[in-house]
Amino acid sequence: MRAEIARAVALLRAGELVAFPTETVYGLGADAANAAAVAKIFAAKGRPSEHPLIVHLPSADHLARWARELPAEAEKLAAAFWPGPLTLILRRRPEVHDAVTGGQDTVGLRVPSHPLALELLAAFDGGIAAPSANRFGRISPTTAAHVREELGGRVPLVLDGGACPVGIESTILDLSRGAPVLLRPGAIGAADLARVLGRAPELAAPKAEAPRVSGSLEAHYAPRTPLQLVSSDGLLFALRDALVAGEKVAVLAPTAQAISHDLVTWTQAPAEPAGFAHDLYASLRALDALGCVRILVQQPPAGEAWLAVNDRLRRAAAGSGEEDET
Ligand code: TXA
Numbered sequence: 661m662r663a664e665i666a667r668a669v670a671l672l673r674a675g676e677l678v679a680f681p682t683e684t685v686y687g688l689g690a691d692a693a694n695a696a697a698v699a700k701i702f703a704a705k706g707r708p709s710e711h712p713l714i715v716h717l718p719s720a721d722h723l724a725r726w727a728r729e730l731p732a733e734a735e736k737l738a739a740a741f742w743p744g745p746l747t748l749i750l751r752r753r754p755e756v757h758d759a760v761t762g763g764q765d766t767v768g769l770r771v772p773s774h775p776l777a778l779e780l781l782a783a784f785d786g787g788i789a790a791p792s793a794n795r796f797g798r799i800s801p802t803t804a805a806h807v808r809e810e811l812g813g814r815v816p817l818v819l820d821g822g823a824c825p826v827g828i829e830s831t832i833l834d835l836s837r838g839a840p841v842l843l844r845p846g847a848i849g850a851a852d853l854a855r856v857l858g859r860a861p862e863l864a865a866p867k868a869e870a871p872r873v874s875g876s877l878e879a880h881y882a883p884r885t886p887l888q889l890v891s892s893d894g895l896l897f898a899l900r901d902a903l904v905a906g907e908k909v910a911v912l913a914p915t916a917q918a919i920s921h922d923l924v925t926w927t928q929a930p931a932e933p934a935g936f937a938h939d940l941y942a943s944l945r946a947l948d949a950l951g952c953v954r955i956l957v958q959q960p961p962a963g964e965a966w967l968a969v970n971d972r973l974r975r976a977a978a979g980s981g982e983e984d985e986t
């Protein structure tokens with residue numbers, strides 16, 4: 661076993677935290693079978709303890725250790741998409757700690773596809789509870805450097821696996837209530853799920869799930885600088901207003917820089933959803949650090965392909981401009 665993996669496993673077994681890369685975002689991991697270790701996650705993040713965590717597994721073979729019922733749909737989806745950016749909500753076995761499930765009767769499970777995550781999980785041979793490795797309500801980290809910025813001395817080891825290839829959090833599908841319900845959109849879209857399920861998942865009403873899915877809180881994934889979503893015309897008007905007012909602004913838009921000015925920092929975003937998602941959090945983090953009055957983001961098109969990106973942008977706009985709630 662490689663030395664850094666051995667060290668990570670030793671820390672996890674000792675009830676300590678380890679941050680690690682997944683294909684979506686970096687996770688802040690603890691031994692999911694150790695309630696005291698899991699409690700350290702909430703302390704490090706400043707996250708309310710009733711918010712449930714996803715348990716990361718080395719393979720679908722581990723499902724039955726955590727879920728007491730395995731609907732045929734879960735097995736089909738696991739076969740189709742794991743390892744990969746899909747979290748399944750299933751009825752939990754009674755021994756799964758309340759610290760992990762937030763006291764609910766269900767547990768979130770996924771097998772991530774990042775090679776370093778899989779290496780860690782295989783060596784640990786158990787479940788690793790891990791939320792995104794950011795302070796509560798803030799932008800999820802997609803590089804090891806982001807994790808160190810967010811959590812610094814609060815985590816003894818950050819495994820560095822480079823930039824996360826997907827860049828936004830996993831799709832969450834609830835299979836605990838009969839009809840599958842999409843709780844959080846992600847890179848695996850409703851149409852991908854429907855192909856395997858033979859029916860379209862229901863879409864959760866965004867606010868109805870708020871206490872259960874922290875990713876469904878409106879104020880989430882948010883920069884400190886106020887973030888405004890604008891149309892392409894709206895962008896030009898907003899820029900003009902900012903320049904008239906002498907305000908420093910940052911722009912994230914899928915088009916080449918339309919205006920060159922000292923007060924404007926323009927970042928061109930990829931024009932397709934996967935590329936946009938890949939760069940999104942790193943771009944928001946960089947633009948947030950500029951000390952601008954506003955971040956203007958040109959809203960991507962509506963429609964299924966952009967659902968996950970638009971979801972994250974809406975929440976980033978809703979929660980922006982606030983001081984840490986912790
Ligand atoms: O891509 C991801 O899912 C990343 C990486 C690290 O795996 N993790 C992540 O974790 O985004 P977190 O904690 O930031 O978001 C997980 C979401 C939360 O909104 C949580 O409320 C929800 O999953 N969740 C976990 N268990 C649940 C359950 N039993 N029922 C409903 N929602 C659940």
Ligand code: MG
Pocket residue numbers: 791792800875
């Ligand atoms: Mg998160």
